[in-house]
Amino acid sequence: MPSEALAGSLAPAVKARRRPLAHLLMQNAPVLLSLLMLAVSLFLYVAIFLATQHHLPGGFEITTTVNNTMPLAAAAAGQSLVVLTRGIDLSVGGIIDMSNAIAAVTLQDSAGSMILATMMILLIGAAAGLVNGLLVAVGRLQPILVTLATLSIYQGIAIRILPQPGGSIPQSYTAILANTNGPWSLVYVVLLCALWWAFRRSGLGVAILAIGNDPVAASSNGINVLRARIMAYVLAGILAAAGGLFLAASATGGDATTGDSFTLRSIVAIVLGGVSLFGGRGSAIGGVIGAFIITMIVNLLFFAHVNQLYESFFEGVFLLIAVVAASGIGYLARRRA
């Protein structure tokens, strides 16, 4: 998605064809819709928080919200890259498990060890993504089947590394990735969005969006479809591994199975964030927004004293509402245009 500033400067050029504001709104409808959902859920959350706790949510609430969302935000950003190429990555949960388990057994309380282990874990995530990408792109296999199989493999490896929940994450590592004293993790949210902003304008970013829109046309225009597709999975692997690190840091320990739920949640997040499952439309920022919407819904249900057992019911309902609303708005927009 072009940033507001860039779209604004381009606006005069398209003025002749359509009113700039209408054009801008229509171009960014999915992200705007997910921002609206985030705003609504945030508003409801603050209202319910105020009604039940009799004060506004403060620094502590913001800090825990951001820290709880970071693992999913990273995984969803990765998932969005793959989905943009018309693929899907079900192995995200397995890669998070692996990264989480390795972090728990290797991290030592020294700067050198932490940097080395972090690099190694991100590289392992890249390798796991590379396997997915090669099988999908070179092996010409269905992404959903390949990643279902590799999910099983990566989960197995994670359990081999850390059979029982345990290990420990140094406090200083937690302080860097999931600081509990202040919402410092917002830096990573901004970083993710900035990275997407730059990536979107790089050759690879354009290639990924292009092959999602029309692989044949992209290929005829000289885009290396094979490379772009593989790289999407590699980047998704790296981001999932980063998600595993955030998860380990905020849990201050390792567990080789907590990542499992992230496969489905990352898909829910990108759909809430306006990424089209048919590829070519959407952004990693949408995935990050979607992750925050999920956290807000969970917070909302908690403070509304809804039985936690009903949580997945509401997640399912919100997911459907989001998808139906997005396609309804798209339909109306097309009819008017």
Added chain:
Amino acid sequence: MSGMVWPWFTVGRRRVLYACGAAILLFAIGNLLRPGFAGLSSIEAVLVVASFVGLVAAGQTFVILIGGIDLSVPWILNAAAILLVTSSLGENVRAPYAVLLTLGMGTLAGMVNGLGIALLGVPAVVMTLAMNGIVQGLTLGLSGGLTCGACASYAPPLIQQAVHDRLLGIPMELYLWLAVILLVSFVLSFTVFGRTTYAVGTNPRASYLAGLNVSAVTVTLYALSGLCSALAGIMLVGFGGQASLGMGDPYLFQSIAAVVIGGVYILGGRGHYIGAAAGAVTLVTLVSVLLTMNMPEYGRSITYGVIILLLLLLYGREEAGS
């Protein structure tokens, strides 16, 4: 090529034979590792476990044949098992009503899936994923996380017998599966509905233009998938006696894997349920062989994934060549 020499020996039929061959080969390997593995009682045990996967795979075959997928299997199955025990309270008198109620619940959930996909245009992955969450939340919430008084009930003896009792030395469960195999194969191959299913899977747009009611077929197939999951839930609770949380989880991966091993084309339009049934047997045999080798859980998980990948690569090559 070979298709010219033996017109009957099509790609689809060849894959069904591969799946059957793989199951037999695995039994042979198991017998080498542990003599007696291919004995009658052991084969019977494998087939009974495979029948649960096979029932779910029947529904998965239906929706994959039109290029869809059903991710709501785990919790429709689990909800069915819990609904059966809580509505029957382990009494035979209540069993028929409980079975109807449970099958109705599964069919309804599947129908809603189909309606969302066919009428609202929601992608199948999202629709069935959301349905899985909705059914999970309702099941957990209404049963208080399986802590309700009736939740600890056993399945009615009638249903337990329907799974365990033997007729001519063969468990009743296997007759049921055989009936499902025959019925599904007949419906898909010899009825207008079956031909319509293949047509929609091959090209939904052309089918629509040819006057086929694509929406009605889609809704029916997803409803059937829900019905199959609920039936598997009933049989599984009859087999184990009691319901538990998470009992449906393994069946998503296994049903999709069975369908793929059985040579059903994941994008729709091609494949037979008999292949998926053979795929279910192959899969369960594989797990038994790995258990025989005393392979720990992580090793089974890894081997599982690797074997599926190898099978996919085998089939993928054929796809590229033709």
